[in-house]
Amino acid sequence: MIKKPITDPExxxxxxxxxxxxxxxxxxxxxxxxxxxxxVRADENNTFNKIEKDIEGISAKMLSKELKILESxxxxxxxxxxxxxxxxxxxxxxxxxxxRPVIAALVNWGLAHRMEVFQ
Amino acid sequence: MIKKPITDPExxxxxxxxxxxxxxxxxxxxxxxxxxxxxVRADENNTFNKIEKDIEGISAKMLSKELKILESxxxxxxxxxxxxxxxxxxxxxxxxxxxRPVIAALVNWGLAHRMEVFQ
DNA sequence: GTAAGTACTAACCAGGAGGTAACTTAATGA
DNA sequence: TCATTAAGTTACCTCCTGGTTAGTACTTAC
Numbered sequence: 001m002i003k004k005p006i007t008d009p010e011x012x013x014x015x016x017x018x019x020x021x022x023x024x025x026x027x028x029x030x031x032x033x034x035x036x037x038x039x040v041r042a043d044e045n046n047t048f049n050k051i052e053k054d055i056e057g058i059s060a061k062m063l064s065k066e067l068k069i070l071e072s073x074x075x076x077x078x079x080x081x082x083x084x085x086x087x088x089x090x091x092x093x094x095x096x097x098x099x100r101p102v103i104a105a106l107v108n109w110g111l112a113h114r115m116e117v118f119q
Numbered sequence: 120m121i122k123k124p125i126t127d128p129e130x131x132x133x134x135x136x137x138x139x140x141x142x143x144x145x146x147x148x149x150x151x152x153x154x155x156x157x158x159v160r161a162d163e164n165n166t167f168n169k170i171e172k173d174i175e176g177i178s179a180k181m182l183s184k185e186l187k188i189l190e191s192x193x194x195x196x197x198x199x200x201x202x203x204x205x206x207x208x209x210x211x212x213x214x215x216x217x218x219r220p221v222i223a224a225l226v227n228w229g230l231a232h233r234m235e236v237f238q
Numbered sequence: 239g240t241a242a243g244t245a246c247t248a249a250c251c252a253g254g255a256g257g258t259a260a261c262t263t264a265a266t267g268a
Numbered sequence: 269t270c271a272t273t274a275a276g277t278t279a280c281c282t283c284c285t286g287g288t289t290a291g292t293a294c295t296t297a298c
Contacts, residue, residue, distance in 0.1 A: 016152065018226045018230045019222065029286075032138060036134070036138060052245095060247090062286065062287085073236065084244095084294090085296075099228060101224040105221040105223070106145075106221060107134045109137075109145075109217060112217060113192075116214060148255080166275085168275075178257065180257080180258090180276085180277080203274095204264065204273055204275080241298080242295100243296085245292100245293090248291075251287085252287085257280105259280090260278085262276085268269100
């Protein structure tokens with residue numbers, strides 16, 4: 001029930017910009033799904049192929065592209081492992097873990113919405 | 120720090136579906152901005168033209184389309200007022216107010232992200 | 239030498255999201 | 269009579285997202 005900060009016009013325009021920023025960085029079909037995947041599997045050996053197989057429906061092209069963007073936004077780390085053949089390990093960064101509340105809010109809303117709309 | 124529900128594979132697939140649902144219903148460039156607008160101005164006289172003028176950059180076409188979708192998802196109410204010319208009042212529903220945590224999470228993340236990326 | 243595994247990349251394409259501008263309908267007021 | 273206002277709608281266009289299919293570079297195993 002934080003009334004003042006939300007209704008204050010100045011804070012509001014800041015909030016709108018913040019939300020636009022967030023939608024820009026986290027929007028799209030795959031980005032939050034990838035982050036969710038890596039969040040649940042932090043510190044596991046999340047290689048490119050493993051992620052591609054586990055996230056239903058994603059193509060190599062999209063995975064590669066989205067991982068690059070997430071990496072450039074410091075949300076995901078990329079580590080080449082000198083095995084043979086060379087594998088690449090992706091993990092969520094400590095900073096990236098801050099998306100947890102966003103994902104939690106969406107998951108909660110999604111669960112409640114399914115209840116509401118489909119009885 | 121809810122570990123069990125998040126790492127439990129069965130709950131996880133449910134979570135993924137929930138998040139997909141949420142992204143489907145709330146995704147896109149305008150929907151959350153409209154909901155944010157109506158959330159801040161609950162019970163005000165939010166007519167079509169007023170919303171169109173206040174939300175920077177949105178066109179009548181997009182506003183009309185998105186409001187229809189939000190209404191069909193029970194997030195927004197539409198009320199025709201018998202003035203002349205006839206005006207239409209839009210408001211967020213009680214159910215729609217449940218998006219508040221989603222918006223709050225995005226706003227918080229957006230603010231923090233701006234700090235991180237732009238120092 | 240060839241097949242398979244890993245991590246991509248390139249080329250091509252379709253659909254849809256979203257932008258722009260003009261038009262509609264109905265009532266009112268000058 | 270003409271302009272104005274509110275709430276859309278329609279037609280048209282563009283660009284981006286994302287899908288599909290191949291192909292590349294490298295290394296090891298057979």
